[in-house]
Amino acid sequence: MRAIKIGFLLVVLLVGSGCANRSVQTRPSAPADMPVVAAVGEANDLPASVAKDPESPSVEVASAADAEADASVIEQDLALVYGDVAVWDPWEKQNRRVHRFNTVVDAHVLRPLALAYTRAVPAPVRAGVGRFFRNLGEPANAINHVLQGHPGHSLAAFGRFAINTTLGIGGVFDPASRFGLRRRDEEDAGQTLGTWGWRRSRYLVVPLLGPRTVRDTLSLVADQRMAPLRYISDGTAAAALQALDVVDGRARLSAFDDARQDAYDDYAFVRDAWSQRRVHQIEDGTSSD
Numbered sequence: 096m097r098a099i100k101i102g103f104l105l106v107v108l109l110v111g112s113g114c115a116n117r118s119v120q121t122r123p124s125a126p127a128d129m130p131v132v133a134a135v136g137e138a139n140d141l142p143a144s145v146a147k148d149p150e151s152p153s154v155e156v157a158s159a160a161d162a163e164a165d166a167s168v169i170e171q172d173l174a175l176v177y178g179d180v181a182v183w184d185p186w187e188k189q190n191r192r193v194h195r196f197n198t199v200v201d202a203h204v205l206r207p208l209a210l211a212y213t214r215a216v217p218a219p220v221r222a223g224v225g226r227f228f229r230n231l232g233e234p235a236n237a238i239n240h241v242l243q244g245h246p247g248h249s250l251a252a253f254g255r256f257a258i259n260t261t262l263g264i265g266g267v268f269d270p271a272s273r274f275g276l277r278r279r280d281e282e283d284a285g286q287t288l289g290t291w292g293w294r295r296s297r298y299l300v301v302p303l304l305g306p307r308t309v310r311d312t313l314s315l316v317a318d319q320r321m322a323p324l325r326y327i328s329d330g331t332a333a334a335a336l337q338a339l340d341v342v343d344g345r346a347r348l349s350a351f352d353d354a355r356q357d358a359y360d361d362y363a364f365v366r367d368a369w370s371q372r373r374v375h376q377i378e379d380g381t382s383s384d
Contacts, residue, residue, distance in 0.1 A: 182370045184298040193300040194362045200303065201345075206352075209345040221343065223267040228340050230259045230266020232281050235321035239282035243290045251276050280379065284318050285311035289377035298366060306369040 184190065213221070233256035240249035255271040255278065262270045272278065288310050296308035319325060324340075327333040358364035 182298050182366055183295060184366065186297065186299065190298065190300040190366075191362050193302055194365070196302060197300065197305055198361070205341070205345045206349075208342050209349060212342050213346050213349065221346065224339065224343050225347065226259075226263075226269055227266045228343065229278070229281070230256060230263070231323045233259075233266075234323065235318065236279070236282045238321060239284065239287045242287045243282070248279060252279070280376065283311075284314035284316075284321075285373075286377050288314055294377065298370065306365060308373070311373075 216224075233252045237249045237252035237256070240246070240252060254274075255276045256266075258271040258274060258276065259266045259269055262268075269278070285308070293310050296310035299307050299309055299312055301307050301312060324333050324336055327336070355361055355364060
């Protein structure tokens, strides 16, 4: 009986988002934020490209806008690779071993699942799934904005969560943007610690989670406390949603696969690009409201 309820929940989420995407109005795309490896929890900021539908002009316009934003984000992240941030990597030998392990897992498990998901699930539905999981992150965004000294951003995040959870059917849709509450980059406890002064931290590759720093790894405890899925009483339902989040997040990173394959040293490429992006996220957190 529990499996039937879980299946019904996922079907409602996927089918509902696909149907209602046919009435999406065109709006400016919010800035997206994409990491460079399959640490998929961070990939929700990358908008999924929307396939063209000749019967739905509004979806076709949204498709072009999302594709343009997608390309822009990738270009920005690639440009960050050539910055001058020095990476503190005293554990490189061990990190490379873990990186190889993660790469094998990604190649044989995550990437095939992501490709199958992309082929089986229409782009408008994937877009709704991505919005659903991003909405779950808004309470954590609000808390971290307060801790970083940005009360205005915090109120906006709470407002987005309230509007999208109710009017947006659990966040599958984004009516909050139409009310002027634009989506900002996701915030986490690691960024908050960075704005408090812990700027330099040893680079660390975590099994299955990918690139981190010691600071960001320790902050996972706080991040987990703020994760809404943690408070779902049905453990099976929570696990199913977490699995969907992982696969959907990895699918959003597929646009970066070619760049990694062309890199001379994949480990150094991922490390440097991720570190540059992380510095950018923390510096953004120190900006004024």
